[in-house]
Amino acid sequence: MAEQQESSTEARAPWTRTQLLRAAIDLADRRGIESLSMRKLSQELGGGTMSLYNHVSNKDDLLDGMIDEVFSEIEMPAHERSWQVAMRGRAMSMRAAMTRHPWAIGLMESRRTPGPATLRHHDAVIGCLLDAGFPLSVTAHAFAALDSYIYGFALQERSLAFGTPEETAKLAQAFVVQFPAKEYPHLARLTIEHVLQPGYDYADEYEIGLNLILDGLAKLVPQR
Amino acid sequence: MAEQQESSTEARAPWTRTQLLRAAIDLADRRGIESLSMRKLSQELGGGTMSLYNHVSNKDDLLDGMIDEVFSEIEMPAHERSWQVAMRGRAMSMRAAMTRHPWAIGLMESRRTPGPATLRHHDAVIGCLLDAGFPLSVTAHAFAALDSYIYGFALQERSLAFGTPEETAKLAQAFVVQFPAKEYPHLARLTIEHVLQPGYDYADEYEIGLNLILDGLAKLVPQR
DNA sequence: ACCTGAACACCGTTCAAGT
C-alpha cells in the first residue's frame, strides 16, 4: 500500500484559462454567484486554491473573464437583414444569455475592463447601425438607449422573480395579501386587475418596450 | 485616574435604525459599497459590531433599509402637470439620487424585499399614469419600459466612468491607443469622430432616450 | 430592552517552497 506514486496517480492535467472560466460559470449558474469563491472553484476542479492564480491574476480578473465568455455566447447582429431585425435578434440573444446566466446581469455592463468578445460584440452592433445609414450621432443614441433598456429590463425581471406566469400569480397574490389596497391603491389595482389576470406574462413586456425604442429610432434615420 | 465611570463617560446614546442606515449610506458614499462591513460600520458609529444586530437583523436587512432610504429621497411624480412632465421629473430625480449614491445603482432594482418608501414611490408612479388616462395595460408597459431604461442607463453610465466630459476624452483616447482601428473599426470610428469631438457629453443621451420612450407611449394613450 | 467580546466558519491573497 506504500509508494503509490504510479502511473495511475500522476499529477492532474494542467488547467486552461478557458477551462477554468467555464467551470466558474458553471458553478455560478448552478449555485449562484455568491457561492463562487476561489476556494470552492479550486475544489470543484480538484486542485489547490492557489493554482488558480497561475491562470487568473485575481478574482476580479476571473469575473472579467467569465463576463467575456458570456459575451462570446451572444449572437452578433446579422448583416444581411434590416437593422430592425438585426437589433431585435441581438436583443433577444442577449436576453437568452442573461436568462442562462442570471448572475451576469448586474456585471456585464458594470465591469470596466471589457474583453475581446465584448469589444467585438459592441463593434458589430455599431457597425450594423452605421451600415444601415445611421448618422454617427444617431448611432450613439441607439446604442445608449438599446443597451440601457436591455440591461435594465433583465435586472428588473430578475428582481421581480417572474419565473413562470404561475409563479408570478403566486407572488402577486402574496403581495396583495401583505399590502392592503388602502396603503398602495394603484399598485394593488394594477396587480389585481392586470397582473393577476389569466394570460399575463411579464416577459411579453420586453418586446413591447423594445419596439417603442426601435420605432422611435427609425424616425431619426434617413429612409433608403 | 481610577474609577472614571462619571457623568462625562456615560454609555453612548442608543442607536436609531434610521441613524444606522444614514451612517451606512454615508460610508458607502464615501468609501464605496465594497468597504461597507458590519465591523467598519460599528467602528464608524463607535460601538460593538454586534450592537448593530439590535437594529438590523443581518447585512441583507441593512442593505434593504439603505435602499429604501434612497427611495425616500426621490421626488414623487408631480400630480398637477402633464404625465410627460411628471415622468420626466421623476426620471431626473431618480438619476440624481443614483449619482449621489452610485453604490445603489445595481441594488435598487434587484433587491426582493421593497420597503415602504419604495412601494409608495411605485404606487405614485402608477397612480400618475392611471390619472392621466392610461389604460391598465399601457400603464404596465410604461412602467416596465421606463424603469428598465432608467436603471439600465445609470448602470451603463457608471461603468463607462463618464464623470466629466474631460474624463471621457481621456478615457476614449486611452481606448483608441490601446485598440487599433483595425480590430474594432466601428468602435474606433464612433470614438474618434463622435465621442472625442468637443462638446460631447454622454449624460446628454439620457434625455434623448427618455424622450424616445415617452413619445412612443404618448401614441398608446387616448387623447384628452 | 439593549449592548458586547469571544469564537466559528468562512473569505481573497502574499509568501515561500516545491517540481
Added chain:
DNA sequence: ACCTGAACACCGTTCAAGT
C-alpha cells in the same frame, strides 16, 4: 513554467454573558 500549503488580514454571524 506550473503547482501548492501555511499564514495573514479580513468577513458575517452565533452564542453566551452582561446591564
